[in-house]
Amino acid sequence: MNLYNELSKKYPFLKALPFLLPFALVYVIFLIFPIFRGFWMSLHRWTMIRNMGFVGLDNYLYMIKDPAFWESLGNTLMFVILSTPTIVIGGLVLALLANQKIKGQLFLKIAFFLPYVLSVAVISSIMVYFFQPHSGLLNGILQSYFGVEETIFWLGEANLAWFVIVFATLWWTVGFNMVLYLAALQDIPESFYEAAEVDGATKLQQLLYITLPSLKPITWVITLLQIIFSFKIFSQVWLITGGGPGTETRPIVQYIYETSFKQNSMGYGAAMAFAFFIILVIVSMVQIYLRNRKEV
Amino acid sequence: MKKSLFFLVLVTLLIGFTTSAFAEAVTVEYWNLFGGGDAEFMDAIVEEFNATHDDINVDVTRLEWEEYYTKLKTATASGNGPDIAISHVTRVKELADEGLIVPLAELGESVGIKWSEYNTNILNGAEIDGEIYAVPLDTHPLVYYYNKDLLSEAGLLNEDGTPKIEGSFKDYLAKLKADSSAKYPMTNWTKLTAEGHYRVWWSLYNQLDGSPVITGKEVTLDKEKAVEAIDWMKDLYDKEYSPLHSEYMENVNLFRNGEAASLLTGVWITGTLEETEGLNFGVIPMPEIFNNRSVWGDSHTLVIPYARDIDEEKQKAALTFAKWATDHGELWAKAGHIPSKNTVIEKEAFRNMPYRLDYVKAADYVKFDSAGAYTWGIRTEITTALSKVWNDQITAGEAVDEAVTAIERLISR
Numbered sequence: 001m002n003l004y005n006e007l008s009k010k011y012p013f014l015k016a017l018p019f020l021l022p023f024a025l026v027y028v029i030f031l032i033f034p035i036f037r038g039f040w041m042s043l044h045r046w047t048m049i050r051n052m053g054f055v056g057l058d059n060y061l062y063m064i065k066d067p068a069f070w071e072s073l074g075n076t077l078m079f080v081i082l083s084t085p086t087i088v089i090g091g092l093v094l095a096l097l098a099n100q101k102i103k104g105q106l107f108l109k110i111a112f113f114l115p116y117v118l119s120v121a122v123i124s125s126i127m128v129y130f131f132q133p134h135s136g137l138l139n140g141i142l143q144s145y146f147g148v149e150e151t152i153f154w155l156g157e158a159n160l161a162w163f164v165i166v167f168a169t170l171w172w173t174v175g176f177n178m179v180l181y182l183a184a185l186q187d188i189p190e191s192f193y194e195a196a197e198v199d200g201a202t203k204l205q206q207l208l209y210i211t212l213p214s215l216k217p218i219t220w221v222i223t224l225l226q227i228i229f230s231f232k233i234f235s236q237v238w239l240i241t242g243g244g245p246g247t248e249t250r251p252i253v254q255y256i257y258e259t260s261f262k263q264n265s266m267g268y269g270a271a272m273a274f275a276f277f278i279i280l281v282i283v284s285m286v287q288i289y290l291r292n293r294k295e296v
Numbered sequence: 297m298k299k300s301l302f303f304l305v306l307v308t309l310l311i312g313f314t315t316s317a318f319a320e321a322v323t324v325e326y327w328n329l330f331g332g333g334d335a336e337f338m339d340a341i342v343e344e345f346n347a348t349h350d351d352i353n354v355d356v357t358r359l360e361w362e363e364y365y366t367k368l369k370t371a372t373a374s375g376n377g378p379d380i381a382i383s384h385v386t387r388v389k390e391l392a393d394e395g396l397i398v399p400l401a402e403l404g405e406s407v408g409i410k411w412s413e414y415n416t417n418i419l420n421g422a423e424i425d426g427e428i429y430a431v432p433l434d435t436h437p438l439v440y441y442y443n444k445d446l447l448s449e450a451g452l453l454n455e456d457g458t459p460k461i462e463g464s465f466k467d468y469l470a471k472l473k474a475d476s477s478a479k480y481p482m483t484n485w486t487k488l489t490a491e492g493h494y495r496v497w498w499s500l501y502n503q504l505d506g507s508p509v510i511t512g513k514e515v516t517l518d519k520e521k522a523v524e525a526i527d528w529m530k531d532l533y534d535k536e537y538s539p540l541h542s543e544y545m546e547n548v549n550l551f552r553n554g555e556a557a558s559l560l561t562g563v564w565i566t567g568t569l570e571e572t573e574g575l576n577f578g579v580i581p582m583p584e585i586f587n588n589r590s591v592w593g594d595s596h597t598l599v600i601p602y603a604r605d606i607d608e609e610k611q612k613a614a615l616t617f618a619k620w621a622t623d624h625g626e627l628w629a630k631a632g633h634i635p636s637k638n639t640v641i642e643k644e645a646f647r648n649m650p651y652r653l654d655y656v657k658a659a660d661y662v663k664f665d666s667a668g669a670y671t672w673g674i675r676t677e678i679t680t681a682l683s684k685v686w687n688d689q690i691t692a693g694e695a696v697d698e699a700v701t702a703i704e705r706l707i708s709r
Contacts, residue, residue, distance in 0.1 A: 049396070132543045261366050264390075265709055
């Protein structure tokens with residue numbers, strides 16, 4: 001015991017070790033190890049159940065020449081570009097609405113947040129019921145009340161399918177961003193607004209010069225989270241459009257899943273997953289770099 | 297107090313001993329992928345089997361069908377597989393090639409299975425390199441359901457209640473569209489990414505006597521016939537004889553509501569249609585559109601996963617269940633499936649069921665599309681290529697070329 005005391009005086013790190021160990025162990029077993037294991041698998045031909053032999057970088061070479069890989073990676077990027085601003089701005093607008101001192105404020109907060117608690121399977125079923133062409137709710141409304149003659153194939157045309165996916169994701173997850181913004185809004189001191197009012201600032205000026213600048217740090221955090229979240233898009237696409245029409249909305253995660261588990265090709269799946277992992281690491285590093293530069 | 301406590305312990309011990317004496321029954325771990333109505337009928341079969349067999353206890357685990365094969369394969373490979381499991385016949389080759397299931401010919405005979413009693417067409421699907429790997433339970437091909445009221449509006453119903461298809465099938469659909477009050481003459485599962493398109497295409501391609509998509513490691517698709525089948529379907533959708541983009545339940549409901557006069561889908565929907573109030577329907581095997589009556593279909597079979605420590609007693613108990621379940625195919629036919637045994641089809645209990653006899657012959661027309669480990673990949677590549685034709689992005693010929701390239705890439709990996 002004495003030795004431990006003496007040593008930990010010299011190396012404070014030792015004192016922290018017992019506290020760090022439980023988490024570190026779980027982290028290594030469930031995150032670090034699988035990453036290395038995945039890389040190892042990507043260097044082999046590997047079916048769902050066994051290793052069929054070392055192939056070196058063949059899987060990666062195949063990937064570079066695989067048009068389906070690039071298409072699905074492009075689709076994922078497309079989703080990130082479409083969904084990130086929509087959902088971040090959507091969250092901000094809803095938070096500003098719900099933060100007004102009006103009657104029914106609590107109702108608004110609950111209504112905006114409610115879809116977030118639903119599971120992806122539930123929201124996807126709702127969306128399919130809403131957008132299906134021949135007996136869907138939306139086409140029914142359009143045809144009965146707005147005199148639309150033709151049947152609109154919401155899930156059958158690429159542009160409309162993208163709209164549906166972004167809409168579904170917006171409706172489902174915007175509540176979370178709203179809550180983050182609401183918390184930040186509470187933190188803006190009331191005195192700022194009082195002072196501005198005394199100086200004769202309008203509501204719009206208060207919004208532009210007090211509220212929005214104060215929300216800058218949280219916006220940065222929300223955008224970062226949203227980009228990572230959007231990159232990982234899979235379930236709602238799989239359940240709503242199945243990646244279609246054709247493969248035009250198939251994201252990279254779906255292609256990895258299909259390759260690994262449906263086409264029985266874990267090695268190639270692992271190669272793509274690893275490449276995707278590298279891309280995400282780069283994206284995160286760029287974000288951290290940009291933020292650090294701003295703070296300086 | 298002490299005395300009564302002692303008594304209690306004694307009684308508990310006695311109960312413990314006696315139950316363990318009874319518990320010599322073999323427990324058979326059974327996995328299946330059924331959902332909805334199918335699951336209930338299968339549970340009832342297991343319950344009845346357990347009630348009539350003191351020495352065997354079948355324990356069912358139901359898994360989500362989307363993830364079923366992933367779980368079955370990984371569990372078996374790691375030595376935690378079940379004693380008996382359901383597999384589609386088109387998956388049997390894949391499982392056998394991976395060494396995940398065991399051959400059953402002799403083992404089956406030892407518990408009294410007579411292989412000659414099974415429908416030859418289905419049994420052939422379960423035979424890999426001359427070895428039988430699965431006990432066929434049923435087959436479920438596409439069949440053609442029709443609304444009798446709507447057909448008679450158009451004067452297309454025969455005296456005996458069958459559809460009057462004179463001339464080509466499309467002429468019949470045209471008349472049905474023109475002369476009945478139905479919005480659509482027919483409906484099938486046409487969501488672009490869904491396998492529904494592929495199933496119809498596969499049926500038509502085989503009605504044209506098309507060759508297998510791959511043979512060994514080579515693509516042997518007959519391009520001309522593939523194109524002809526696609527053109528027929530494209531015309532079907534262009535003329536709005538069947539609406540495009542319909543979700544699975546949506547297309548069933550169009551038929552149930554009377555908005556579509558007929559429905560081309562699998563036999564599994566019979567139970568659901570029977571329960572639809574006010575729906576006066578009939579059913580026949582898929583019509584002959586080209587040279588023969590070939591049709592897409594799959595089949596549920598029972599397989600025995602490979603285990604490191606082979607327990608022959610367990611395997612025999614599992615096969616006893618397989619034999620019993622297939623011998624009582626009329627219980628399973630309630631779900632709509634066609635029984636796998638000719639002896640079941642002759643049973644009074646089966647013959648008295650409505651609708652089933654009208655399509656039982658389809659079992660002989662079924663063409664399985666098994667391509668080993670590539671089955672799923674081929675289905676997806678063809679479905680994707682087809683959907684681009686429906687959306688007018690490419691021609692039928694280009695679609696076939698695209699599918700062939702994609703399948704070549706798939707098998708080169």
